[in-house]
Amino acid sequence: MEKDNIKGCFVSSVLLSQNQWDKKQFIHDFKEDWGIVLTDDDDNGDVLVGMFSGMTLAIAIMPGPVPNGEAEHYAQGNYLWKDATEVARQHEAHILVSVTGDQSNLLERAKLFTRATSSCLKQSYATAVYTDGMVFQPEFYGDMAALLQEDELPVMDWVWFGIYRTQKGIPGIYTYGLRKFGKEEIEVYAPADLSDIRDFLMDIVHYILSDDVTLQDGETIGSPKNRNLPSRLAKASLWTA
Numbered sequence: 001m002e003k004d005n006i007k008g009c010f011v012s013s014v015l016l017s018q019n020q021w022d023k024k025q026f027i028h029d030f031k032e033d034w035g036i037v038l039t040d041d042d043d044n045g046d047v048l049v050g051m052f053s054g055m056t057l058a059i060a061i062m063p064g065p066v067p068n069g070e071a072e073h074y075a076q077g078n079y080l081w082k083d084a085t086e087v088a089r090q091h092e093a094h095i096l097v098s099v100t101g102d103q104s105n106l107l108e109r110a111k112l113f114t115r116a117t118s119s120c121l122k123q124s125y126a127t128a129v130y131t132d133g134m135v136f137q138p139e140f141y142g143d144m145a146a147l148l149q150e151d152e153l154p155v156m157d158w159v160w161f162g163i164y165r166t167q168k169g170i171p172g173i174y175t176y177g178l179r180k181f182g183k184e185e186i187e188v189y190a191p192a193d194l195s196d197i198r199d200f201l202m203d204i205v206h207y208i209l210s211d212d213v214t215l216q217d218g219e220t221i222g223s224p225k226n227r228n229l230p231s232r233l234a235k236a237s238l239w240t241a
Contacts, residue, residue: 006179006180007103007106007179007180007181007182008100008103008106008109008180008182009180010098010099010100010109010110010113010180011096011097011098011131012096012097012098012113012117012129012130012131013062013066013071013094013095013096013097013129013130013131014094014095014097014117014120014121014123014126014128014129014130015066015071015087015088015091015094015126015127015128015129015130015135016061016091016092016093016094016095016123016125016126016127017090017091017092017125017127018092018093018125019061019063019064019092019093020061020093020124020125021046021061021095021120021123021125022123022124023040023046023048024040025122025123026048026059026119026120026122026123027040027048029119029122030115030116030119033115033118033119033122034115034119034148036050036052036115038050038057046060046061047059047060048060052112053108054101054102054105055099055100055101055102055108055109055112056099056100056101057097057098057099057112057113057116058096058097058098058099058100059095059096059097059098059116059120060095060096061093061094061095061096062093062094062095062096063093064092064093064094065091065092065093065094066091066094066130070130071088071091071094071128071130071135072085072088072089074088074130074133074134074135075087075088075089075128075130075134075135077133077134077160077162078134078135078136078137079163080137080140081135081136081137081140084128084135084137085135087127087128087135088128088130088135090127091127091128094130095120095123095126097113097116097117097120098113099112099113099116103182106180106181106182107153107181107209107212110158110180110181111148114145114148114154114157114158115145115148117129117131117141117145117157118141118142118145118146121138121141121142126138129141132158132159132160132176132177132180133160133176133177134160134176136157140156141157144156144157145157153206153209153210155202155205155206155209156202158177158180158181158209159175159176159177159178159205160175160176160177161173161174161175161198161201161202162174162175162176163194164189166189170189170190170191171189171190171191171192171194171197172187172188172189172190172197173187173188173189173194173197173198173201174186174187174188175187175201175205178205178208181208181209183208183209183214184215186201186204186205186215188200188201188204
């Protein structure tokens, strides 16, 4: 998918162990969780559509697995959940969640999208979330989404922090998910502990999203908590100097 098509693409599949979902339960959970009221239109059958300040939320059950084995494939990359692949392999249907609308406020679209996805996870047969090239554990996704209650950004629901090593064995972390916000993906590597690198990169991502920052070529990035990891931007990537 081209970058221009990725921008504003907020879509998830909530994996289900059985081909069932309760639309009325979702409406109830969405109101209880977030104080957002949806009106059910019986003419739409199992499809639920809501309009919010120029944004359109659409939710529908898909009576089959995510096509082409995508969920199983990408679940293999979740180093935080050892059962991700097996859980993804066993799903029989999925709830498709999407938020579309004006490109001018992608952060608000992302928040609405995450609220809806997390409430879908309260469905009886929900087992995982597949979104942005990763499969997330329900508890993990829900805990991150709960940050919205405190007016914090659920960065780890929006951006995946993948791990790799350079040819010289230096550890690094890359992002996947920033392009839906119209930002370049980031890569950081350094002879340091992976948890320190990830914390450093998470600080940068939070800064980019919360302040709508576009990093410039040659710009130096520093963090008070990680003074040993100064970075610079070049060719859409970050690496330690």
